[in-house]
Amino acid sequence: TGKTEVYFKVMEYWLNRGRQILYLVPEVSLTPQLLARIRGAFPGRDVRQYHSYMTRNQRQRIWLDAVEQNVDILVGTRSSLWVPMKNTGLIVVDEEHDSSFYQQSLPYYDGVEAALKKAALLDIPIILGSATPRVGHYHLVESDRLSLLRLTERPVGSFPTIEIIDMKEEKNPIISKRALEEIRQTISAAKQVFVFVHRKGYSNYVVCYTCGNTVSCPHCSVSMTYHRTDNSLKCHYCGYKEPAPKSCPVCGSMTLSARGFGTERVEHDLQKYFPSARIMRMDRETIDNPISYEKALLEISRKECQIIVGTKMITKGLDFPDVEMVLIVDADRLMSFPSYDSPETAFQHIAQVSGRSGRASIGKAFIQTFNPNNRIMKAAFERDYETFYLDEITLRKELNNPPFSKIAEVICYGETEDESGLLAEKIAEEIRQARIDSIEVFGPVAPLLSKLKNSYRMKVTVKLPPDANCEFLQKIQKKHPADVQIIINGIGGIV
Numbered sequence: 367t368g369k370t371e372v373y374f375k376v377m378e379y380w381l382n383r384g385r386q387i388l389y390l391v392p393e394v395s396l397t398p399q400l401l402a403r404i405r406g407a408f409p410g411r412d413v414r415q416y417h418s419y420m421t422r423n424q425r426q427r428i429w430l431d432a433v434e435q436n437v438d439i440l441v442g443t444r445s446s447l448w449v450p451m452k453n454t455g456l457i458v459v460d461e462e463h464d465s466s467f468y469q470q471s472l473p474y475y476d477g478v479e480a481a482l483k484k485a486a487l488l489d490i491p492i493i494l495g496s497a498t499p500r501v502g503h504y505h506l507v508e509s510d511r512l513s514l515l516r517l518t519e520r521p522v523g524s525f526p527t528i529e530i531i532d533m534k535e536e537k538n539p540i541i542s543k544r545a546l547e548e549i550r551q552t553i554s555a556a557k558q559v560f561v562f563v564h565r566k567g568y569s570n571y572v573v574c575y576t577c578g579n580t581v582s583c584p585h586c587s588v589s590m591t592y593h594r595t596d597n598s599l600k601c602h603y604c605g606y607k608e609p610a611p612k613s614c615p616v617c618g619s620m621t622l623s624a625r626g627f628g629t630e631r632v633e634h635d636l637q638k639y640f641p642s643a644r645i646m647r648m649d650r651e652t653i654d655n656p657i658s659y660e661k662a663l664l665e666i667s668r669k670e671c672q673i674i675v676g677t678k679m680i681t682k683g684l685d686f687p688d689v690e691m692v693l694i695v696d697a698d699r700l701m702s703f704p705s706y707d708s709p710e711t712a713f714q715h716i717a718q719v720s721g722r723s724g725r726a727s728i729g730k731a732f733i734q735t736f737n738p739n740n741r742i743m744k745a746a747f748e749r750d751y752e753t754f755y756l757d758e759i760t761l762r763k764e765l766n767n768p769p770f771s772k773i774a775e776v777i778c779y780g781e782t783e784d785e786s787g788l789l790a791e792k793i794a795e796e797i798r799q800a801r802i803d804s805i806e807v808f809g810p811v812a813p814l815l816s817k818l819k820n821s822y823r824m825k826v827t828v829k830l831p832p833d834a835n836c837e838f839l840q841k842i843q844k845k846h847p848a849d850v851q852i853i854i855n856g857i858g859g860i861v
Contacts, residue, residue, distance in 0.1 A: 368517055369495045370400075373458050374407050376493065377439070381411065385455025386432070387439045388446065390481060392464035393679070394419055397441055398660040400460075404439060416442035416449060419656050444469060444477030447484060457485050462494040462503065463714050465857050474853045478503075498714040498751060500857075501707075501758050502769040526692065526720055526729035528747050530738045540627055545693050545732050546639055552730075553643055553672045557690040561636070561675045562719040563629045564699045566649035567591035570626030572599065572610070576619035581611065587817035592624045593651065594634065604819045632695060633675045640673070648676035681719040692720055692731040701742060704814065706767045707857055709742055713754050716746040766806075768855050769832060774839055776826040777813065777851045783822045789849060790824035793842060797828060800838050805830050 377387050389404070391397060394417045405413050414428050414437050431437050432451045440446055444467050459467075459481050467477035478494065485492035494503060494512070506512040529544075536542045552559050571589035572581045580589045583601035590599035592610060600607045613620050633647045646662065653659050659679075665671055666686055674680060674689075700712035720731035735743055745754035763770050776793055780786030790810030797807050806829040813825040830836070839852050 369497075370403065370460075372515070372517070373460070373493060373495065374404075376491075377456060377458070378408070380455035381408065381438060383455065384453070386435065386437060386451045386453045387456050387458065388449075388451060388454055389439060389441045389458045390446065390460065390467075390477065391441065391443060392461050392466035394443060394656050394659070398656070398663060401441060404441065408439065411438040412436060413439045413441065416440055416446040417656075418443065418445060444480070447477060447480055454488055455490055457481050457490065457492040459492065459494045461496055461718075463496045463498050463500050465711065468857050472851065474851065474856070476855065476857070498717045501710050501755060501762070502855075504755055505759060505769045526731045528720055528731045528733065528749065530743055530747050531732055531734045532738045533734050533736050540632060540635055540695060541639075541693075542732075542734055545734065548691055548730065548732060549636075549640070549673065549693070552691040553640065555690075556669075556688075558666070558669065558671070558686065558688045559673045559691045559693065560680055560689055560719065561632060561673060561693045561695060562680060562715075563627070563632050563675060563677060563695050564715075565591075565626075565628040566602070566630065566651055566677055567600070567628035568594035568630040568634070569624035570628060572622055572624050574614035574617060574619055575621035575623055577614060577617040579614055579616040581615065581622075585817070585820045587815055591628065594630055595651075603815065627696075629675050629677055636673055636675065643673055644671045645673045645675060646671040648674060648680055650677070653679070678715070681715055690729050692729070694719060694731070694733045697733050697735045697743065698737055701740070705856075706762070706765070706773070709758060711857075713742050713746060713751075716742070717749070717751070720746070720749075766829060772830045772832050772834055772836075773855055774828040774830065774836065775853045775856060776828065776839070776842065777853065778810070778824045778826070778846075779821045779849050779851070780824075781822070783816070786822040786824045789846070790826050793846075793850065794826045796842065797826070797838070802830075802834075802838060805834070 373389075380387060391400060397415050397417065401413065401415055414431070416425065416428050428437065428440070429449055432440060432449050435453050437451065440449060440451060442449070459478055462478050469475050469477065481492060503512065507514045531542045531544050533539065533542060549559050569592040572592050573579070581599060582588065583590050583604065583606050585606055586601055586603045588601065588603055590601050593600055597610045598607055599610055611622065614622060629647050629649045633645055636643070637645055646665065648662055653662055666674060669688060694716055697712070697716060700715050701708055703711070716733060733743060733746060737743065741757055742754065745751070745757070762768065767773070778786050778790040778793060780789055787810065794807055794810055808827040810824045810826050813823055816823055828839070836854070843850060843852055
């Protein structure tokens, strides 16, 4: 949409007045292309990056240089918020909708909300940029707490045409005939294809047809993912790995079957359909550091691959002029997560990955779904954020979900299921006895992952008014520092 050019104009204004710029991106993967663009736009300026993959000495050097005002522009992930640049004049938060801005481990915090708070404390302007803004932030526009600037046209290329493919009539549940034909035509025209798959691995789980047992992680309450490349089962939560069994560990039967699919399976199937095509897979199994990511981007830009199969990392701000087709393999899975914001997350993923095509010409995006009449599919098809927002904000108001409330999830840990359950019941009772006005208490209930890394978990959910004082939650946290974690307005279904 050209929002980066808008950022640059505002950045130039503050740089010419001797101020420093903090430019936040959701993940390290976005920095290579962005740094090149910023250095090209601001020659002679000291542009640095800051993220967790850097060594301690590297981060310390940037920290000291920033304090001494030797850094003009600092590009970084959420951790760069804490670098004390004394002369900050502007904060830019690119792709502000992205759930990666939310710290999903202790200490839990929302990087975008922290950036808004920092800008308010420093009394400086902040820009939140996104083609699919967070519903909560868009709602602030209606109350005049944020200003809205719309970019309705792309400066180069055009918005892609979007087509929804109904998978109910398809014999192949993974890739439709229509999609295969479009891929064939696209690569025959020497153009590139992005294929988005929500999960990595070959199959999501392995099940025994005789006794029905699903092979699960011994440390977490989740099925293990099958990876065909090394014939292993892996837990994507704790990292546990073991060789794929030849027989069922419960009944000894040989009738094991790998079910479901991920990036590895889609890559494997596409290679069968297009044996001469050069296919790249981009997920955390193949790309686990900024250097390998930068190498992959270079290969794509040089057209050394024709089809790129990837997870969420291919949805983020990538700009390749020869990508003319995008395929979203299983859009329904994006909406199946039990979280109040799963419709928002699904719409954002679909819209963002669709936007990777047509950066220099007319692109196409195909959404495969078993539910083409879903409101999210319709809004994505029409590229209509306003309609999606109005539907979503109306539903949230009816259900008293954020931004009309604040949701605190109190996660209680224990060495046994009973221990975590008793602690959760005790805390729920403490909250109820506090008799705080206008709050609702739900639970305790077992979260989606009732066991994680050998610890059992129970959850108490508290709904408060949006401007409520959370001091009573702070007291609970201090009382149980090792056994309780509290997450406020978590996004992307992090628990």
